[in-house]
Amino acid sequence: MQRAFEILGYANPYHFSSMYGNVKDCDMWKEAFDAKYHGRGSFGKEQWDQLLGHCSAVTDFPCANFGPELMDAYPDARVVLVERNVDKWVESFGTLIKEAYHPTSTILGILDPTWMGRISSVGIAMIAAMTGQTTEKQIMLHARTSYEKHYQWVREEVRARSVPLLEYRLGDGWLPLCEFLGKEIPRDANGVEIPFPHMNEKDNIQAVFSVMARKSLGNVVRNVFAAACVLFLVAWISSKLAF
Template sequence: MATEADYERLSNWAHMLNPDANIDRRNCQRVVKMEVLSLGIARTGTLSMQEALTILGYPNTYHYSSIFANVRDADMWNTALRAKYQGRGKPFGRQEWDQLLGHCGAITDVPAICFWRELLDAYPDVKVVLVERDEDSWFKSCCALIDGVLNPLGRYVLRYTDPYGFGRIINCGGLWIEGLFGSIDSARAKANARAAYRKHNSEIKATVPHDRLLLYRLGSGWEPLCDFLGKPIPEVPFPNRNDSRTLELAFKHLIARTVRRSLINIAVVFGGGAVAFGAVWKYLAR
């Protein structure tokens, strides 16, 4: 049973509760400087890092949960993911990244970290933070994430009954999992996850100049991050968000909300169909 503390942690996924902004980012441009790429793979404290970077003054730090605030973002992410991993369409360059992330001073989490090389090319002066976590604890948490994203109810039912909202978002989840872990089959994705984690981290370490890279160990607090970024240490505890319990609650809340929306969509479709059928029947009976 969910406790009051559970719902306080779930408040970090408040985007789920707010109206969709419905912004077409392709009509946008860069309005703030991109300064920090936090490139730790999913389940390395990415939501905590989002909040930490926000506290330090970086505007609109982008995280997967940001898509819930503007579902049309998923359309651009899905286009970028298909171009990168499936060779379908033109890869994103500086123009597209400025459109999609032009309001952001920093990024963290998937799907953005899938494009770390592209973002480094687009923003060569950024500072890079690589958050690392004990591999065994990361793997356990990542498996729960994979199971949540690839849940059969979501993939085979709800993405079709709520195509505008959940469908777009879960398609993005499937694309980044297939891109990073090589499969949208849950068992295969898990089997590939450890190697993908090591490869992701080692390639970043081999690519980013040492003076622009902070290797941050999860749980290290404010000091190493603030020293690296040249920021004063905030007078608040370092955030600790999105633990396994919170992730579980987030998925449950998302599924429950999507089921409600799906029932409304189904009622509208069948209600409209019944009205149309009645009109046709009445016409033919004249």
């Protein structure tokens, strides 16, 4: 949906991947999770503006963990609830969990705390918030129930605020989405309708984690090289001072 919003002209639609290029966002997301789920500190309109003020749309988690808070902060917003085939969602979610809890991700999070570690911590927090679980096995056992509860929760929160809601099913194309948002169906320079964006969730998740792992490994190598250079310099200076 992020790409669909971009095609419709929404600037900077926020997505989990938005943190990759601006990892400092992770610190604010952690503050938001701490405030909502652990009662530590507060996170209100000022903080949401700081985190998401440059965005004209938000998609995906962790934004979806904070539906009520975002509706309260931005009461003129509209909500698009994207429904998927539950079995397919569970399959792609399983791929996400497998990659997120893979030893490689864990090790890189430890060795690369300023990038991979920060992103991973937000990912783990949002999964725990959605499922109420913290282990890979228990998360998957509760995946289907968590999906159903999340959608019911969104409907109830939207209804309580009388916020406009579109229950959109993947595969419905542009028409219902454009009618709901008051947008024209997007067309290219020749007047041909632009295909609704689609990607294979499972393949995309695996590709994303692969790219993240390579970037994180590069960070680790640079950090190790820098540390080695510092140690060499310290040793060299010490040897000179000894004489």
